[in-house]
Amino acid sequence: DAGVIQSPRHEVTEMGQEVTLRCKPISGHNSLFWYRQTMMRGLELLIYFNNNVPIDDSGMPEDRFSAKMPNASFSTLKIQPSEPRDSAVYFCASSLWGYGYTFGSGTRLTVV
């Protein structure tokens, strides 16, 4: 298995633009999590899905953020419109019934 695949690895965008981050979890895993890493807050849980259903999105900063999981092999995290304070590394992770996470390589987002 190739592990959790995230794309793009790096994204630089201008303030106000829409940004879409993508994640392909490990085949067979039933939980998917989106995290954001910043120097100030460390690793923050944004949203997680069980069996493609969003369970808890209380960590999503505001309405500009949205996440979808249309099927078991794909999820997106969208920011519209993006702001400089959204600059961070965004990680996707998947697990099977919570038994340990496998993290993707992350997407480093820079909003200028």
Add this chain to the structure above:
Amino acid sequence: ILNVEQSPQSLHVQEGDSTNFTCSFPSSNFYALHWYRWETAKSPEALFVMTLNGDEKKKGRISATLNTKEGYSYLYIKGSQPEDSATYLCAFMDGGFKTIFGAGTRLFVKA
């Protein structure tokens, strides 16, 4: 509000020293406690998943213990090596699979 705390925030040791860190977590609605090792510019890598009170796990020179009743876990590294330098994260998972990470303990091992 779920609160996961790790201490110390950072630790500087000499090669060969043994060290340990603490993770404190809520003692209610416990499902699992995870430990991860996170090297700079890489993704967190799972070390242990612990589910039962009194659990002890070991992987080479690294071991961990779990006390779910009082809400803490210890991670031990015996005979630290420079390659052990990393951030060690713990994560509390509740019965609904919601997982909250601590801020981590940053370990620096000097040769």
